Amino acid sequence: MTWQDRSGRIDHDGPVTVWQQVADDITADIESGELPSNSRLPSEAELTELYGVARGTVRRALAALADGGTVTVVHGRGTFVAAR
Amino acid sequence: MTWQDRSGRIDHDGPVTVWQQVADDITADIESGELPSNSRLPSEAELTELYGVARGTVRRALAALADGGTVTVVHGRGTFVAAR
DNA sequence: CCCGATTTGTGCGTATGTATC
DNA sequence: AGATACATACGCACAAATCGG
Numbered sequence: 221m222t223w224q225d226r227s228g229r230i231d232h233d234g235p236v237t238v239w240q241q242v243a244d245d246i247t248a249d250i251e252s253g254e255l256p257s258n259s260r261l262p263s264e265a266e267l268t269e270l271y272g273v274a275r276g277t278v279r280r281a282l283a284a285l286a287d288g289g290t291v292t293v294v295h296g297r298g299t300f301v302a303a304r
Numbered sequence: 305m306t307w308q309d310r311s312g313r314i315d316h317d318g319p320v321t322v323w324q325q326v327a328d329d330i331t332a333d334i335e336s337g338e339l340p341s342n343s344r345l346p347s348e349a350e351l352t353e354l355y356g357v358a359r360g361t362v363r364r365a366l367a368a369l370a371d372g373g374t375v376t377v378v379h380g381r382g383t384f385v386a387a388r
Numbered sequence: 389c390c391c392g393a394t395t396t397g398t399g400c401g402t403a404t405g406t407a408t409c
Numbered sequence: 410a411g412a413t414a415c416a417t418a419c420g421c422a423c424a425a426a427t428c429g430g
Contacts, residue, residue: 238414263398274415279400296398296423321417347395358419363396379396380426 221254223262227272242271242281247290250301261291261299305338307346311356326355326365331374334385345375345383 230241249255262270267278282299285291293299314325333339346354351362366383369375377383 232414237412264400265398274417276416277414293399294424295400296425298398298424316418323417349395360420361418364417377396378427380394380428382395382427 221249223266223270225272226270230271230273238273239277239280239284242267242273242278243284245271246281246285250290255301257301257303259301260297261301263298305333307350307354309356310354314355314357322357323361323364323368326351326357326362327368329355330365330369334374339385341385341388343385345385347382 226245229245230238232238236244246255246261255261261267261282264275264278264282267282268275271278282291282293286293286299289302291299292302310329313329314322316322330339330345339345345351345366348359348362348366351366352359355362366375366377370377370383373386375383376386
């Protein structure tokens with residue numbers, strides 16, 4: 221898929237934390253099939269840019285997804301959608 | 305040109321970010337002609353040493369220059385001054 | 389064709405300072 | 410006081426592309 225600006229999807233003033241919104245947004249793409257199994261997600265730096273959030277926030281979102289088995293992080297290669 | 309220590313040019317406590325100072329310093333060399341078109345910049349590791357900053361900071365500076373079309377980064381080869 | 393060196397790409401972990409809720 | 414979030418910066422490890430012998 222083509223990655224474009226997603227900063228508009230983040231509500232910085234609502235009740236849901238930013239990192240949770242990022243995690244939910246990525247999860248939605250995976251469940252919709254836009255992000256196929258084994259496909260690589262944008263890098264942390266790219267996600268930081270795409271969502272307009274801090275790196276720490278991106279890392280927290282990815283950590284939540286990895287913790288739930290949704291994605292797999294590979295040192296030096298990237299973050300991938302877990303195989304179904 | 306000969307590359308020597310440039311750590312003295314960086315102010316780690318001022319209002320200007322370190323990566324911006326590095327980017328500005330490199331830009332000055334390009335505009336002065338010391339770094340000709342298509343010439344290769346020092347490697348990220350060398351720039352890290354020369355400026356006495358972290359590699360991530362160097363990469364951020366180079367990313368800014370690449371974003372502005374000043375340089376071109378090539379995986380496995382190096383960073384080059386964009387053709388005039 | 390293989391091997392090693394070089395260089396960039398990506399991620400890991402952490403720290404500091406500021407601001408806001 | 411505490412949690413969240415942003416921005417910057419540090420150092421390190423591993424992966425991948427390139428080039429030379």
